Amino acid sequence: MVTPVATKPTKIIPHIAEPPLIGSMFTFQKDRLALFLRVAHECGDIGHLHFGPFPFVQLNAPELVQSFLVEHAYDFYKGETMHKAFEPIIGHGLFISEGNFHRQQRKLIAPSFQPRHIVSYADAMVHYGELIQVGWQDGETVDIGQEMTHVTMSIVGKVLFNADVFTETDELGNAMTVVLEQANYTLSHLFPVPPNWPVARNKRVRHALAVLDQQIQKMIVERRARADQGNDFLSILLHAREENGDTMSDQQVRDEALTLFGAGHETTATALTWAWYLLTTHPDAYHKLQQEVDAVLQGRTPTYADLAHLPYTLQVLKESMRLYPPAYAVSRVALHDLELGGYPIRKDESVIAVVYALHRRPDCFPDPEKFDPERFTPENEKRLPRYAYMPFGAGPRICIGNHFAMMEGHLLLATLAQRVSFELVSGQQIEPDPSKTITIRPKYGMKMVVRRRSVQ
């Protein structure tokens, strides 16, 4: 829907104080989360800032986010930088495709992500949770971020390809890690090395892409040769039919499979990493969660049916994603002049909905820096304004894996809380770092000591 800009803009976007020419470029590179909070504090619901010559509009209000991501979703696109970072890897996969093609692909893939379809993956999620914890010795120190990445990558590898990628040393997992790191590199450098230069980085990426292509093509051929349809996502993608009966080409199936593999593990791993951090630094909440898990499970491994009886565990996950939303911002570029809530947006201008700032609005979340899972009791959650809490984005591009991720996070918290207790190693510097990856991972890692619990 195109809304032409008013002849005279009705409202003026406030501007933060910035040095001339460079604008907030260096502040952004040094500490972008602090910069975003400053814009929200100084400007309120909407603010203007610059990175060198490039203007940005930052949105911090639920109503503006609704206008941006829901009502005007198709008046924006992902922007050249995102395309440059992701297209060489995922081609025209859902995360980066645009316009009608995106709409069509979304319609084709979304049914497979409905809660009733993904329930069958619960057992695989619990299986890998159990598998990772049996490998930990009592008193062992682990990097919790890495461990959570191993387990979520294994889960997505299993449900997507029915493949065992339990560690990143597996060829497929390793190749995925290399190409994701490359996307992050392109996104976080103003002048990344062009992909055709003969440098070690580019050779590594080309090799990783060749591995991914070869392995996925092999899996596609195997599945096409089978008479029956398997239950993994690759099989589902191969059999998905448009209204006119058409199926996807092998190339498009490859692009979508890689998109889901890439989008489907680091985000969930980040959510779990911060959940463990918040639990270990809030012993009362940790104790309450353990009590809930022990009482409900009585030593059994959890199943999907148990989740309804583990509400506090879910509240902890939701509150962790409020304070540390893995995807801390959602950005787009305007396709033409338009208006958002009465504010003028110019063609080619970048607009960014800062989830990290939105989740810290004191009018929606009183005492916002406090970790308080009670905010997400069903009654309290109902009182939240729409779009005040949006760890999965909003509108037609809302995360397609949101139910999958919530089920996975909920099950893994319960599985691991039952078997082990984590203790945060003291004296570490813990800082969220959004500059190296598209999620906010801990900048210096996060070490935790594992204590085995006797099954209650």
Ligand code: HEM
């Ligand atoms: C806690 C875990 C997760 C978080 C916080 C998260 C967050 C997000 C967000 C904010 C978006 C919207 C991006 C935008 O509008 O630009 C998104 C999109 C997407 N996510 Fe997730 N995600 C998570 C897990 C997953 C999982 C498990 C999968 C798949 C198995 C997945 C697949 C996708 C895909 C394919 C898109 C693109 C959707 C589209 O553009 O139509 N995500 N995610």
